[in-house]
Structures are given as C-alpha cells and as structure tokens.
Amino acid sequence: MTRHETIAAETGAQAVLSARNVAKSYGSVQALKGVNFDVRRGEVTTLFGENGAGKSTLMKILSGVIQPTSGEIVLDGAPVHFDSAAEARDMGISIIHQELSLAPNMNVRDNVFMGREIMGPTGVNYAEEGRQTRALMRELEEDIDPLTPVEELRLGQQQLVEIARALSVDARILIMDEPTSALSASEVEVLFKVIHDLKARGVSIVYISHHLEEALQITDHAVVLRDGTMTARAPRREIDLEWIVHNMVGDNFDLGSPPRGHEMGAPALSIRDLVLPDPNRPGRNVVDGVSLDIRAGEIVCIYGLMGAGRTEMLECAAGRVANSGGEIRLNGADVSGLSIAQRIEKGLVLVPEDRQRDGLVQTMSVGENLSLASIGAFTRGLFTSRRKEREIVDRSIREVTVKTDGGGAPIGSLSGGNQQKVVIGKMMATRPGVIMLDEPSRGIDIGAKAEVFRLLADAARERGLAVLFSTSEVNECLSIAHRVVVMRRGRISAEFGTGTSKEQIMAASGESAE
Amino acid sequence: MSDTTATSAAGRSGPGIDPVKLLLEGRAFFALIAIIVVFSLLSPVYFSVNNFLIMSSHVAIFGLLGLGMLIVILTGGIDLSVGSTLALAGVCAGFMMQGIELSWLGVTLYPPVWVVVILTACVGALVGVVNGVLVAYFKVPAFVATLGLLYVARGIALLLTNGLTINDLAGEEALGNQGFAWLGFNRLLGVPIGIIVLAVVALLCALMLNRSAPGRWIYSTGGNARAAELSGVPVRRVQVLVYVISGICSAIAGLVLSSQLTSAGPTAGQTYELTAIAAVVVGGASLMGGRGTVRGTLLGAFVIGFLSDGLVIIGVSSYWQTVFTGAVIILAVLMNSIEYKGGRKAPKPVPRKSAPA
Numbered sequence: 001m002t003r004h005e006t007i008a009a010e011t012g013a014q015a016v017l018s019a020r021n022v023a024k025s026y027g028s029v030q031a032l033k034g035v036n037f038d039v040r041r042g043e044v045t046t047l048f049g050e051n052g053a054g055k056s057t058l059m060k061i062l063s064g065v066i067q068p069t070s071g072e073i074v075l076d077g078a079p080v081h082f083d084s085a086a087e088a089r090d091m092g093i094s095i096i097h098q099e100l101s102l103a104p105n106m107n108v109r110d111n112v113f114m115g116r117e118i119m120g121p122t123g124v125n126y127a128e129e130g131r132q133t134r135a136l137m138r139e140l141e142e143d144i145d146p147l148t149p150v151e152e153l154r155l156g157q158q159q160l161v162e163i164a165r166a167l168s169v170d171a172r173i174l175i176m177d178e179p180t181s182a183l184s185a186s187e188v189e190v191l192f193k194v195i196h197d198l199k200a201r202g203v204s205i206v207y208i209s210h211h212l213e214e215a216l217q218i219t220d221h222a223v224v225l226r227d228g229t230m231t232a233r234a235p236r237r238e239i240d241l242e243w244i245v246h247n248m249v250g251d252n253f254d255l256g257s258p259p260r261g262h263e264m265g266a267p268a269l270s271i272r273d274l275v276l277p278d279p280n281r282p283g284r285n286v287v288d289g290v291s292l293d294i295r296a297g298e299i300v301c302i303y304g305l306m307g308a309g310r311t312e313m314l315e316c317a318a319g320r321v322a323n324s325g326g327e328i329r330l331n332g333a334d335v336s337g338l339s340i341a342q343r344i345e346k347g348l349v350l351v352p353e354d355r356q357r358d359g360l361v362q363t364m365s366v367g368e369n370l371s372l373a374s375i376g377a378f379t380r381g382l383f384t385s386r387r388k389e390r391e392i393v394d395r396s397i398r399e400v401t402v403k404t405d406g407g408g409a410p411i412g413s414l415s416g417g418n419q420q421k422v423v424i425g426k427m428m429a430t431r432p433g434v435i436m437l438d439e440p441s442r443g444i445d446i447g448a449k450a451e452v453f454r455l456l457a458d459a460a461r462e463r464g465l466a467v468l469f470s471t472s473e474v475n476e477c478l479s480i481a482h483r484v485v486v487m488r489r490g491r492i493s494a495e496f497g498t499g500t501s502k503e504q505i506m507a508a509s510g511e512s513a514e
Numbered sequence: 515m516s517d518t519t520a521t522s523a524a525g526r527s528g529p530g531i532d533p534v535k536l537l538l539e540g541r542a543f544f545a546l547i548a549i550i551v552v553f554s555l556l557s558p559v560y561f562s563v564n565n566f567l568i569m570s571s572h573v574a575i576f577g578l579l580g581l582g583m584l585i586v587i588l589t590g591g592i593d594l595s596v597g598s599t600l601a602l603a604g605v606c607a608g609f610m611m612q613g614i615e616l617s618w619l620g621v622t623l624y625p626p627v628w629v630v631v632i633l634t635a636c637v638g639a640l641v642g643v644v645n646g647v648l649v650a651y652f653k654v655p656a657f658v659a660t661l662g663l664l665y666v667a668r669g670i671a672l673l674l675t676n677g678l679t680i681n682d683l684a685g686e687e688a689l690g691n692q693g694f695a696w697l698g699f700n701r702l703l704g705v706p707i708g709i710i711v712l713a714v715v716a717l718l719c720a721l722m723l724n725r726s727a728p729g730r731w732i733y734s735t736g737g738n739a740r741a742a743e744l745s746g747v748p749v750r751r752v753q754v755l756v757y758v759i760s761g762i763c764s765a766i767a768g769l770v771l772s773s774q775l776t777s778a779g780p781t782a783g784q785t786y787e788l789t790a791i792a793a794v795v796v797g798g799a800s801l802m803g804g805r806g807t808v809r810g811t812l813l814g815a816f817v818i819g820f821l822s823d824g825l826v827i828i829g830v831s832s833y834w835q836t837v838f839t840g841a842v843i844i845l846a847v848l849m850n851s852i853e854y855k856g857g858r859k860a861p862k863p864v865p866r867k868s869a870p871a
Binding site: 318320339340341344345350352357358359360361362363364368372373375376379382383384426427430 | 734738741742803
C-alpha cells in the first residue's frame with residue numbers, strides 16, 4: 001500500500017502526538033485492540049466511528065484520563081507516560097469532554113483557573129486571574145465578563161469557557177469530544193471559527209463528532225475506528241462521506257435476520273402523540289408527539305443520534321417519568337397512570353440502557369438479580385419459596401444463556417455481555433408481552449450481541465413477544481428488526497421496512513446528509 | 515465466544531477454606547471471643563453465667579436499636595432519631611401508666627399493660643412514618659430528616675413530663691394495670707425477658723430480610739435504588755417501611771429500658787443512636803446500603819456491650835472506655851472497607867452513552 005508508506009513517512013515529521021499499538025481492555029471486553037493514531041501538528045484530525053468503536057477510550061488514553069493496557073504514547077518523538085489527566089495537561093494536552101466539566105455555580109474566571117489558582121501574597125490573585133481570563137475571552141472573540149456565573153451562559157458560551165480553560169494552560173493539543181452535539185447552528189459556526197484560529201496558532205486539534213458532514217467541513221485528516229481497531233485514514237482531499245460511512249460500518253457481521261413465519265398479532269403497545277418536556281431546556285420537548293405501534297411478535301428498532309429522545313420515550317413508556325401529553329396503551333388499555341411495578345405486572349418491561357446504573361444491583365448475586373422483578377412469582381403467603389426461586393433463576397440462566405457459576409455467584413464476576421443477559425433475563429422472567437430494550441448491545445462484544453438478538457428473535461417468534469429496541473449502531477437496525485423507526489429531535493423522522501439501507505437510515509437521523 | 519455458552523452449574527468450586535477470608539468474615543465473632551477471653555483473664559467475676567445475663571440485658575437495648583438501624587442502613591439510609599424515640603416511647607408508656615385523664619368526660623383511663631405496649635409501639639411507628647415520608651417523598655436527606663426527629667422526639671418527651679422522670683410504673687392491682695416491670699425484671703427459664711424480646715425481634719427481622727419479598731426489596735433498594743425501581747420494587751414504600759420498623763424497634767427498646775430502670779426519663783437513651791450505628795457497622799454492614807445481616811448486627815451489639823461492661827468491671831475509667839469503644843468502631847469500619855473493596859468489583863462500564871466511543 002503506497003498510502004500506508006506515505007503515511008509512515010509523513011508521520012515522522014508531522015505527528016505531534018501518537019498512539020503506538022495502544023490496547024485497552026475492561027475485564028473481558030477489549031475496547032481497543034492495538035491502535036495506531038497520529039495527531040498532526042497544526043491540523044484538525046477527526047476521529048470517526050460508531051458508538052463503542054473505541055473513540056472515547058482512545059481519547060481518554062491520549063489525555064491521560066485512563067492508562068492503556070499495552071502500547072505506548074509518543075509525544076514529540078519521545079515515549080511518554082501519563083498517570084493522570086493533570087500530567088497530560090502539564091505536557092500541553094487538554095481534553096474537552098462532551099459533557100462540560102464546569103462548575104455552574106462558579107464564575108467564568110474561577111472556572112478557568114479551577115485547581116490552578118494563581119497565588120499572590122494574600123491568597124488568590126483574583127485581579128491577575130481576571131485579567132488573563134479577559135484576555136483569553138478576547139482571543140476567542142467572545143466578550144464574556146469573567147465574573148459571570150457559568151450557569152447564566154448559553155451552552156455554546158460554556159463550551160468557549162472550556163476552550164479558554166484549555167488554552168490557559170497553553171494547550172498545544174486540544175481534544176474535542178462531540179463539541180457540537182448541544183450547539184445551535186450559529187454556535188457551531190463560532191466554534192469552527194475558533195478552531196481555525198487555534199490552528200493558525202499552531203494548536204493541533206483532535207475532533208470527534210457524529211455529525212459527519214459537519215466534521216468534514218473542519219477536518220484536515222480523517223481516521224476511522226471500528227470495533228477497537230483503526231480501519232482507515234486519509235487526508236481530507238481523498239475522502240468523502242461515502243468513504244467514511246463505509247469504513248465506519250464495515251461489512252455486515254451477521255446479527256441475525258427478522259424472524260419469519262409467525263403470525264403477528266394485534267398492536268401490543270400503542271404510543272399516541274407522546275409528549276415529554278425537556279427538564280433542562282424549558283419550553284422544549286425532548287419527545288415531541290411520537291406515535292408508534294408494535295404488534296405482538298413484531299420487532300421494531302428505534303435508531304437515532306444522542307439526544308434524539310429515544311431513551312426518554314422508552315423510560316416514559318416504562319413508567320419512570322410521566323408523560324405530559326399523549327397516551328400509552330398496552331393491549332388496548334391505557335397504562336399512563338400506572339406505576340413501574342404495575343406496568344411490569346401487566347407485561348410491559350424495560351431493559352435500561354446503563355446496566356451498571358439502572359440494571360444491576362451490584363451487592364446482590366446473579367440469582368437475586370435475575371429474580372428481582374418477579375419476586376411475586378415465588379412468594380407464597382408471607383414468605384418466599386427458595387425452591388420456586390431456584391427454578392426461576394435456573395430457567396432464566398438457561399433461557400438467556402448466562403455463563404455463570406450458578407445463581408449464587410456475585411454479579412461482578414460476569415463479563416459485560418453476561419451481565420447484560422442477566423438484566424434481560426430478569427425482565428424476561430416476568431413473562432412480559434412487550435419488552436423494550438434501550439441500547440441492549442452497548443458495551444458488549446459482537447458475539448454476545450448476536451446472542452442477545454437471537455434470543456429476542458426467538459421470543460418474538462415463539463411467544464409472540466413484542467420487541468422494541470433502540471440503537472445508535474446502524475448495523476443493528478438491519479438485523480432482527482421488522483421495522484426501523486428513526487427518531488430525530490424528539491420526533492419520528494422516518495420509518496423503514498426491512499429493505500432499507502444504512503445510508504437511508506443515517507440520512508433520516510440527521511447524521512450525514514442534511 | 516467462550517463466554518456465551520450456558521454452564522450454569524459447572525465449575526462451581528468446592529468450599530475451600532481461606533483462613534484470611536474466614537477471619538475477615540467472622541471478625542465480629544472472633545472479636546467477641548477475644549473480648550470474653552481477655553476480660554475473663556483480667557477479672558474473676560467476668561466469666562459467670564450471672565454476669566453474662568446481666569450484660570446481655572444491657573445488650574438487649576442496643577441490639578433492639580441496632581436491628582432497626584440495620585434495616586434502615588440496608589436501604590442506604592440512617593436513623594439518628596432512635597435514642598430520642600426510645601425516650602419518647604418510655605415516657606409515653608409511663609404517662610399511660612399514670613392514667614390518661616379525659617377531663618371533658620371527667621374520667622381517668624388506666625389501660626392494661628398490653629394496651630400500653632401496643633400504643634407505645636404505635637408512637638414509635640409514628641415517628642418512623644414521619645422519618646420515612648420525609649426521606650422517601652420529600653427527598654430530605656436521611657441524615658437531616660432523622661436529625662430533626664431526634665430533636666423533635668426528645669422535645670416532646672421533655673414536654674410530656676416537664677423534664678421530670680416518671681418513677682411510678684408499677685401500676686395498681688385495683689386498676690388492673692400491673693405487670694410493667696415484667697419486661698425488665700422477670701426471667702423465663704432463667705433468661706431475662708429483655709433478651710428473649712431481642713431474640714424474637716431478631717428472628718422476625720431475619721425472617722423478613724431473608725425469606726420475604728420486602729426483605730429482598732430492602733436489600734435491592736440499598737444496593738441500587740434505580741435498578742430496583744425499574745425492576746418494579748416500590749422503593750419509596752420500602753423506605754417508609756424501614757423507618758417504621760426502626761421506630762417500632764426503638765419503642766420496644768424504650769419499653770424494656772424503662773421497665774429495667776422502673777422509671778421513664780425524658781433524657782434516657784441519649785447518644786444511643788450512635789451506639790446502634792456502631793453495632794451495625796461492627797457487625798459488618800455497609801453504610802452505603804445493600805450489605806449486612808441480622809447475625810452480624812447482634813454480634814456487633816454483643817461486642818460493644820460486652821466490651822464496655824468489661825471495662826467497667828475491671829475498673830477502667832469511663833474516659834478510657836470511650837476511647838476503647840471508638841477504637842473498636844474505627845477498626846470495624848477499616849475492615850469493612852477492606853472487605854467491600856475486594857467484593858464490590860463491578861467491572862468498569864465500557865464508555866457510556868454520554869461519551870460514545
């Protein structure tokens with residue numbers, strides 16, 4: 001490959017920061033499998049990849065937030081080792097996380113100098129801090145008073161404060177993780193202008209975004225990650241949108257196909273004109289008039305970017321948050337006023353997205369986790385029946401094929417994929433009619449993913465289970481789902497049958513073509 | 515994929531005995547043995563059935579408070595009001611023993627002892643309801659809500675008695691309300707009633723925690739309230755329930771204590787909430803919730819009770835007693851953090867939604 005050789009030749013001169021053969025494992029999950037990555041001096045290097053491809057992991061390694069399992073990091077030609085983000089920052093590497101890490105109750109000046117206060121003879125030298133902050137904000141062409149509390153700033157301005165903070169430590173390398181996801185179009189323009197200025201000052205930028213077209217406007221060099229490995233890299237002039245999508249998604253791994261040959265029943269779950277206000281942005285709706293029907297035995301996939309309202313819609317249907325408008329019907333009966341427990345009893349269950357936070361009780365065993373949602377099924381009178389419980393646990397372990405040393409094993413001893421199966425098994429043990437799964441494949445390897453999808457497909461075919469799952473990986477839309485619903489900004493923007501393409505789905509989500 | 519095949523029962527390792535693990539898990543038990551051995555060597559009167567029974571009567575109070583506290587702590591909460599509730603319960607019982615004067619009817623009611631016991635338990639439950647509703651529905655941090663009740667309950671106890679102690683709890687034969695002293699003084703087969711009460715309450719608590727749905731709810735609420743809620747556990751009702759149980763346990767402790775002392779004082783049980791927390795912690799429960807057992811808490815109560823009584827018996831100054839008790843508690847917490855650091859090995863989540871990789 002001539003391109004490969006040229007890159008090798010180029011990198012020697014141009015790479016300011018490189019990852020060499022960097023790998024990172026979390027337990028049995030390999031997030032990165034030996035990645036080479038170069039940050040090019042004075043340019044914008046954009047990292048493309050789907051969720052779970054390893055982008056954030058790589059950025060955290062480069063910025064010292066986490067340490068690689070193997071491989072090395074080279075800064076200005078010399079191998080370095082960062083024990084903490086502060087160490088990397090001292091070497092001129094700053095990261096701006098997707099969620100801003102500002103203290104909203106403090107003012108701009110104090111945020112910029114948080115943890116690095118300039119000390120004078122009588123304590124913190126506020127005057128000097130203020131002067132420097134003002135100078136930084138002037139450089140960014142955003143005239144914000146250093147004494148303004150951060151919570152009073154617009155999100156775009158807050159982002160600039162983060163950038164100011166990075167610049168205040170003379171960052172030579174600035175990593176931006178999804179900087180535009182919360183910005184308005186005009187704020188994005190300001191940000192891009194700032195990026196151009198930074199480049200002109202010799203700052204090297206690593207840029208991560210799901211908005212491919214937007215990223216193409218700003219990038220000088222593209223690198224694509226998939227499943228923890230680098231699949232392609234090229235300068236801007238050689239690439240287009242199609243190239244990115246192809247390399248991001250890759251060839252299809254077989255995640256199954258929609259189950260066929262069974263009768264689909266009446267609509268099991270009907271959502272009508274569902275409205276949910278956004279708690280963070282008054283006056284706006286995070287779910288804005290969504291209507292959706294899922295029939296018994298049908299598998300429907302919801303695709304959408306972050307913030308499209310998928311999670312909120314599912315949590316509302318499960319009863320965690322009340323809907324402010326519209327209705328949710330289960331087998332024709334309105335369930336809007338029911339509690340989570342009542343909905344579970346009626347056969348409507350949710351497998352939450354974040355299994356550590358919402359799915360598992362870490363202090364309990366595998367078996368206790370599996371039986372948690374169906375305690376009623378093994379309670380006789382006042383007391384639980386151990387025999388009945390063991391039956392339920394053993395059956396669940398078999399059904400969802402959890403690999404464990406039995407129900408008594410601690411939940412932390414399982415791999416990510418098996419933990420996810422426990423969460424799914426817990427809800428399946430209640431014998432639901434409708435199962436909703438929020439990003440069921442997050443953080444589990446491809447084999448476990450295929451198994452999860454297969455067991456959902458089997459349940460749909462054999463028991464007439466209605467399945468509604470959300471994903472942000474376009475490959476998964478084209479697996480077991482009979483129907484793909486694309487959500488965008490709280491609304492359903494498109495609906496596809498099985499014969500659709502990845503490009504169509506991504507376009508409808510607002511990910512690529514506007 | 516090797517990790518996707520089902521081998522549910524295979525690979526179960528034999529019950530190997532790891533001495534370090536055994537020592538860590540049974541630490542409260544070994545501590546109790548050590549305390550008994552050391553004090554028996556230091557004092558000839560320590561090791562006798564009679565002394566053990568006397569010390570156990572003291573333990574009964576802390577044990578009852580500790581069991582209620584355990585159940586609250588299992589959900590990740592804390593109940594600082596137990597000492598005050600104990601005093602309030604004692605005072606209420608004493609108040610009822612004096613006769614309830616219904617001035618508008620011109621009569622004075624002298625309820626029998628069993629009615630007094632039930633009404634007193636209701637007083638404890640009421641304090642618990644207030645605690646629970648504040649914590650579960652008004653989202654007041656448990657520490658603050660129960661701290662408030664600590665003051666309120668104590669204040670009411672003082673108001674009821676004008677700050678005085680009720681000394682006459684014996685009742686009168688003519689009024690049919692005798693027998694209050696039975697709780698504190700009588701023995702059944704040589705065992706003080708207080709200890710039997712503790713054993714019964716402990717048994718009920720253990721049954722509830724291990725063999726009933728609310729028990730499972732309590733553990734799951736403390737382990738991960740969000741996950742429990744999404745699994746259909748009525749988390750808020752569970753939170754109210756645990757404070758009610760703690761309130762009832764405190765009221766029972768108050769009855770036993772005032773019976774033992776044959777007096778009900780509004781200042782009884784001060785700082786007992788801290789002793790109860792200590793018993794729970796020494797018993798190996800995690801203050802973060804989700805971990806802890808009735809057996810451990812009982813052992814913890816015995817460790818603290820036998821230690822402090824032992825120090826009294828060998829004549830160590832009360833100042834040193836405080837120092838020793840504190841040291842034991844710190845040691846227990848240190849060992850808890852060692853145990854749970856190893857046990858709570860949740861694999862780090864692979865990049866979450868908030869930071870897609």
